[in-house]
Amino acid sequence: MKNLYNEDEFLLISGIQHFAFCSRQWALIHVEQLWAENVKTIEGQHLHNRVDDPFLKDSGNQIEVWRSVSLISYSLGLTGRGDVVEFKTGDSGIELPGKTGWWTPFPVEYKRGKPKPDERDEVQLCAQAICMEEMFETTIEEGAMFYGETRRRAIISFTKELRQQVVDYTEEMHRLFKLAITPPPVYKPHCKSCSLFDVCLPKSINRNRTVISYLKRELQ
C-alpha cells in the first residue's frame, strides 16, 4: 500500500463509525469540534469489558491476546486504538516477539449494544484491520465484533467491497477535514437515535449554513 498521508494529516479511526452513520455527525465532532460531551456519549457506547466476552481467552500456546493496541495507517491516514488483537497460531502469519511459530492477527472490537442496521461497525473494524496489515506486513481476512447486548461475536469478513468502502469513506473524510466542510443535514429516520440531534437541528437548519453560522446568527 502507498503512503498517502503525513502524520499531521491523520484522523481518528473511531471517526469512521460516525462518518458511516452520518457524514454530518462526523463533521460536527471532528471538523467543528463543538460538542465534547456528546462525543463522550457516543464513545461511551463503546464497551471495553472483556469479561463479558466468553470467547476471549488469555494468552496461551494457541492464542496470544494484545489489548488496547495502537494502530496507524499511512495509506488511509488514520490512527487510533483497537480493543483487542488475538494472534492465532498456524502455518502462516507473522512472528511475535518471544514466541515461536507463525501468528495471524484477528481484530476484535467491543460494542455495548447489538448489531447495527448499517455497516458502521464493519467499516471501523475493517479500517483497524487495514492498519494492522500495514503495521505487521500481512493479510487479515476476518475479525469479530462482540456485542454486549447479545453477548455474541459476529464474524466480519474483510471483503474487497468492505475495504473499498473504508477507502471511499476515509478519502471523503480527509477531503472534508482539509476544506473544513460540514455537510448540511439530511433528516432521516436514524436522526431520532443521533446523540447530536439537538445541536444538529436537522429539521430547522438551512441546508446551506453551518451550525456555527446558525448559532452565531441566533445569538446576535
Ligand code: SF4
Ligand atoms: S441529527 Fe441526523 S443529520 Fe444531524 S448529525 Fe445526527 S444523523 Fe446526521
